[in-house]
Amino acid sequence: MTSFERLQNRMVGNPVDRPPNFDIMMQFATRHIDKPLRDYYLDHRVLVQANMAMLNDFQLDIVQAISDPYREAFDLGLEVSFPEQSLPISTSPLLREPSDLARLTTVDPVNGRRMHDRLEAIRLFREKVGGCTPIMGWVEGALAEAADLRGVSTLMLDLFERPDWVIELLEFCCEQAILFARAQMAAGADIIGLGDAVASQVSPAWYRLYALPYERRIFQAVKNSGGIARLHICGDTTLILHEMATSGADIVDIDWMVDYQKAAEISDNDGPAICGNFDPVKIMLQGSPEQVREAVINCLSIGGDKNLSAAGCEIPINTPYSNLHAQTAALSEYYSMA
Amino acid sequence: MSEFVEQLALCVERGKVNRESLYPPDLHGQDGTDELAKQALEQGLKPDTILEGCILGMDRIGAKFSENKAFVPELLMAAKAMTAAMTHLKPFFQSGAVKRKGTFVIGTVAGDLHDIGKNLVAMVVEGGGFEVIDLGTNVTTAKFLASIEEHPGCSVGMSALLTTTMVNMEGTIKAIKEKYPETLVLVGGAPVTKQYADKIGADGYSPDPQGAVAILNKKVA
Known part of the structure; x- marks a missing residue:
């Protein structure tokens, strides 16, 4: 069974040889191939090389063009610096004054610098593993993008x-996200992930007003292009789980703070597959292989037939190799138990 | 509790900054914390009363935040309202006529530039009646030590958003404890746990700003 077949079967609750491993790997993948983080963010060849190494060495079931929040924002004019061994840094907002919005125009991803680099990554993935391993592109949700452009506290x-x-502003960000999602689909992405981290920091009422409608529109565009939609909101999303399930996402990521039993409720009947949700720090970074095994199997037993295996958020850079191997082993073990 | 303290606390809790502010809609056109504090001083009320109202308002919104009944925007708006009132107290803080409970030095740990969590804690701790010395982001051990030297008896808070930077807390705590063993050190941030805080020698950990205030209050009680 290929990773693609594994995903397609699992998403509808059909039998698989083992549940797909959908961990989000960025910094760890870069460390694994011994490259500076800056190169991962700026050079699609490094990003692809790192992902291919993760496929081969840790049996992931996905390759991912996700890197950092500033692909769209950089091309829109945000100043971003790229330290050699750290996340990209935005030091001052693009929209210092509300009136600055009037000067902003959407950018065709093909003509962008960092958006274009992601399109190149997806094309390269397509050449290497297209049809066998799901290829994931990524966009910022409208609320997250608005926060990138304006600054989180000011936007709040x-x-x-x-x-x-x-x-x-959200209308603008949504339009840009749709352009970018469509371009990534055209380049060969199978999945578009949508990151809306800041959405877990507002009330459920404001999530419904300022985040969900735009997530729905972006995902509709993904679906119209034949793609799979994946929603990723970092943080405690307990209060908005049922709304997230109505976003149109086929896969909803669940961060570790959420009770996975509650999250599993949204997966019932025709609900989306859920993906998660062991603690990336306490379990993956600081835990033992036995603790990883227990956590992985526990999530699978709670998450139901459509559950995908992943830590609640990105795998930390210094995660011990033995813990990632423990996750791989636990997925095979779970299949043999079934 | 005086009617004024209650009124000011309500405006802080609801994020009502001044008469012109559109938010909250049901208080539109009414005085906010800015006018209330100014009028209080003009009418001869003790400046302490303004601090009392701010502490009460921030305590209420902080408690709601801890219970998931208020969220980051509400907390930021309350902090903005609190700051509008506290601005009128600056001369009294400088002259020593109004005393705060203690001094809290805060910063994100070396290498970490993510400050939203740190800012929230700083605001709520200030609203809890403490002087806050905000060292900003990417704060080196030397900078923490210099600030402790400058503010004897202060407590220290440090935050990290990243797993890659939280490891830098340990060295900073060790250096602080070697030179100023009595200094209370609190840590927090998304990847930080109580277990980790204990391991690296921190005196306290809180997953939310209100918990940090509770720990600091215990110290000065």
Whole structure:
């Protein structure tokens, strides 16, 4: 069974040889091939090389063009610096004043620098593993992108002080995300992940107002292009789980703070597959292989037939290799137990 | 509790900054924390009363935040309202007429530039009646030590958002404890756990800002 067949079967609850491993790997993958993080963020060849190594050495069931939040924002004009061994850093917001929004225009991803680099990564993935391993592209959700452009704290206050302007900004960000999602699908992506980290920091009412409608529109565009939609909101999403299930996502990532039993409820009947949710720090980084095994099997037994295996968020850079191998072994063990 | 303290606390909790502010809609056109604090001083109320109202308001919104009944935007708005009132107290803090409970030095650990969590803690701790010395992001051990030297008896808070940077906490704590063993050190941030805090020698850990205030209050009780 190929990783693609494994995913397609698992997403609808059909039997598989083992549950897919859908860990998000970025910094760890770069460390694994002994390259500077900066190269992973700026050079699609390094990103692809790192992902291919993860496929071969840790039996992942996905290759992923996800890297950092600033692909779209960089091409829109945000100043971003790229230290050799750290995440990209944005030091000042692009939208210092609300009036700055009027000067912003969407960028065709083909003409962008960092968006284009991601398209190149997807094309290269297609050449190497297309049809066998799911290829995941990525966009920022409209609310997350708005926070990237304006600054998180300022945007949070804007929600109170100039809600109409925020809607205008979200419309812009949504339009940009749809352009980028479509371009990634055209380049050969099978899945589009949507990261909306800041959405877990607002009330459920505001999630429904300022995040969910745009997630739905972006995912609709993904579906219209024949893609699989994956929603990733970092943090405690307990209060918005059922709304997330209505976003149109086929796969909903669940971070480790959420009770996985509760999350599994959204997967019932025609609900999306859920993906998660052991603790990337306490279990993967700091735990023992036996603790990893227990956590992986526990999530699978709770998550139901459509559950995908992954830590709640990105695998930390210094995760012991033995713990990743323990996850791989646990997935095979779970199959033999079934 | 005086009617004024209650009124000010309500405006802090609800994030009502001034008469012009559109939020919250049901208080539109009414005085906010800015006007209330100004009027209180003009009417001869003790400056301490303004601090009392701010502490009460921030305590209420902080408790709601801990219970998932308020969220980051509400906390930021309350902090903005609190700051508008506290601005009127600056001369009294400088002259020593109004005393705070203690000093809290805070920063993100070396290598970490993510400050939203640190900012929230700083705001709530200030609203809890403490002077906050915000060292910003990417704070080196030397900078923490210099600030402790400058503010004898202070407590220290450090945060990290990344697993790659939280490991830097240990060295900083060790250096602080070697030179200033009595200094209370709190840690927090998304990847940090109580277990990790204990392991690296921190005196306290809290997953939310209100918990940090509780630990600091215990120290000064």
